[in-house]
Amino acid sequence: MTVRTRFAPSPTGYLHIGGARTALFAWAYARRHQGQFILRIEDTDVARSTPAAVQAILDGMQWLGLAHDEGPFYQMQRMDRYRQVIGEMLAAGTAYHCYTSKEELDTLRAAQEAQKEKPRYDGRWRPETGKTLPAIPAGLRPVVRFRNPADGVVAWDDQVKGRIEIANAELDDFIIARADGTPTYNFCVVVDDRDMGITHVIRGDDHVNNTPRQINLLQALGAPVPLYGHLSMILGDDGTKLSKRHGAVSVMQYDDDGYLPEAVLNYLARLGWSHGDEEVFSMAQFVAWFDLDHITSSAAQFNTEKLNWLNAHYIKLADDARLGGEIVRRLAREGVLATPQPDPELIAALYKDRVTNLNELADCAHPFYVAPHPPAEMAAQHLTDLAKAALADLRGRLAGADFSPEALSKTLKETLAATGLKMPQVAIPLRVALLGQPQSPAIDRVLAVLGRDEVLRRLDQVLP
RNA sequence: GACCCUAUCGUCUAGAGGCCUAGGACAAUACCCUUUCACGGUAUGAACCGGGGUUCGAAUCCCCGUGGGGUCGCCA
Numbered sequence: 001m002t003v004r005t006r007f008a009p010s011p012t013g014y015l016h017i018g019g020a021r022t023a024l025f026a027w028a029y030a031r032r033h034q035g036q037f038i039l040r041i042e043d044t045d046v047a048r049s050t051p052a053a054v055q056a057i058l059d060g061m062q063w064l065g066l067a068h069d070e071g072p073f074y075q076m077q078r079m080d081r082y083r084q085v086i087g088e089m090l091a092a093g094t095a096y097h098c099y100t101s102k103e104e105l106d107t108l109r110a111a112q113e114a115q116k117e118k119p120r121y122d123g124r125w126r127p128e129t130g131k132t133l134p135a136i137p138a139g140l141r142p143v144v145r146f147r148n149p150a151d152g153v154v155a156w157d158d159q160v161k162g163r164i165e166i167a168n169a170e171l172d173d174f175i176i177a178r179a180d181g182t183p184t185y186n187f188c189v190v191v192d193d194r195d196m197g198i199t200h201v202i203r204g205d206d207h208v209n210n211t212p213r214q215i216n217l218l219q220a221l222g223a224p225v226p227l228y229g230h231l232s233m234i235l236g237d238d239g240t241k242l243s244k245r246h247g248a249v250s251v252m253q254y255d256d257d258g259y260l261p262e263a264v265l266n267y268l269a270r271l272g273w274s275h276g277d278e279e280v281f282s283m284a285q286f287v288a289w290f291d292l293d294h295i296t297s298s299a300a301q302f303n304t305e306k307l308n309w310l311n312a313h314y315i316k317l318a319d320d321a322r323l324g325g326e327i328v329r330r331l332a333r334e335g336v337l338a339t340p341q342p343d344p345e346l347i348a349a350l351y352k353d354r355v356t357n358l359n360e361l362a363d364c365a366h367p368f369y370v371a372p373h374p375p376a377e378m379a380a381q382h383l384t385d386l387a388k389a390a391l392a393d394l395r396g397r398l399a400g401a402d403f404s405p406e407a408l409s410k411t412l413k414e415t416l417a418a419t420g421l422k423m424p425q426v427a428i429p430l431r432v433a434l435l436g437q438p439q440s441p442a443i444d445r446v447l448a449v450l451g452r453d454e455v456l457r458r459l460d461q462v463l464p
Numbered sequence: 465g466a467c468c469c470u471a472u473c474g475u476c477u478a479g480a481g482g483c484c485u486a487g488g489a490c491a492a493u494a495c496c497c498u499u500u501c502a503c504g505g506u507a508u509g510a511a512c513c514g515g516g517g518u519u520c521g522a523a524u525c526c527c528c529g530u531g532g533g534g535u536c537g538c539c540a
Contacts, residue, residue, distance in 0.1 A: 178538040277488040306490040439501035
């Protein structure tokens with residue numbers, strides 16, 4: 001049997017980090033077993049679904065590199081199929097019309113809550129042998145309810161949580177089609193999972209309570225029941241439920257914030273899943289290792305610091321050309337034009353093992369393209385008369401010097417010898433003069449990347 | 465409130481009854497490296513929620529309690 005998994009987001013917002021992990025696991029499971037990964041857009045909530053959200057989900061999946069084998073399928077385009085199945089169920093007696101109005105339902109719910117009971121539909125329109133149904137009210141369009149089994153238990157071996165059993169008595173006859181005829185979530189999922197031949201449903205924890213209903217529905221339809229695996233949720237950095245407050249909840253926000261997709265992927269893979277002590281691995285390795293047995297069943301707290309560490313790691317590994325491109329893109333976003341001179345690739349090489357994210361990398365590159373003005377306080381502290389004298393000496397030597405880092409290093413030492421200063425006494429003022437900051441990578445490499453013309457120009461700015 | 469899930473360092477986790485004096489990683493701290501700041505290297509501190517069982521033996525199995533989470537829609 002070929003494994004077929006699916007990711008089925010509803011396009012009511014962006015692809016958030018929890019959804020991304022669900023997608024990653026479902027994708028990896030299919031890949032691991034040479035199966036298919038299907039993307040399905042659950043857009044039956046017409047009021048809240050938007051094309052922009054669909055696009056955001058597609059963009060997020062693409063950025064992460066989670067390619068689907070089939071789809072995307074849109075539930076709104078499958079209405080005829082849903083209506084057909086509803087008709088079949090009505091005919092078979094596994095579903096029935098219910099004329100209870102929303103107002104009546106509200107009253108019922110309120111009464112049950114007052115009694116401290118679990119609110120649920122009381123089955124007043126459920127056909128039963130020997131039972132007389134109420135008179136059909138005029139001018140009211142009925143909803144269609146599923147005739148849930150009255151007793152027994154629904155059980156399944158959850159692939160991550162183990163065996164779960166729910167008494168049918170806990171379940172009520174839920175609505176599968178609204179008064180306007182449109183089908184509801186639990187129904188669409190079941191029809192789709194059946195029609196699409198889904199073998200493993202890997203989804204969020206919040207669907208555990210839907211599972212028994214869906215299993216009952218599947219059985220009423222005479223369809224095979226797939227295997228279910230429910231992933232526990234991801235909590236925010238502060239241990240509370242993930243929400244807008246936490247900043248980067250959208251996957252694409254991580255791109256904006258300077259994260260590499262491979263870092264996010266590696267981080268997400270380790271959030272709730274493990275392979276012994278392995279921490280850093282490629283997606284190929286992840287796919288080869290991935291299994292449902294090693295998924296944690298308790299909620300995990302998101303840890304930005306660990307993500308940052310992974311991001312720094314992957315930036316060190318990334319090639320300079322790619323990083324150079326990121327510098328150009330991010331600088332442009334701030335309205336700064338990265339000219340071909342100095343080559344962004346060289347700047348990337350200079351800073352890649354010092355930064356945590358791509359925005360920092362771009363910040364580092366910034367002063368190479370826009371001559372900085374050191375703040376007065378910094379200038380006063382570092383550009384002393386003594387320092388300026390040394391810089392003047394250096395400027396004289398640099399004018400005719402070879403600009404390879406090796407030669408530059410020698411030139412620097414000549415200035416040291418001539419002025420009797422130590423390296424930091426010259427290098428730090430030089431950094432301030434050139435980059436507007438007292439720290440930088442090895443100064444000879446910085447000089448080499450900036451180039452003679454720019455170095456001389458900037459020195460002249462601070463020298464009298 | 466009812467139902468369901470869950471509980472190992474601050475965080476992510478390893479752990480399938482003896483391999484556990486509980487391992488790894490992030491973070492923290494210290495030291496080393498250094499042309500500044502980083503990077504890197506080395507080292508250190510840091511946990512089995514509580515109580516009962518089962519067993520020769522429990523982080524691991526069972527029960528109760530407590531904490532955390534999810535769900536109870538004509539949302540998905």
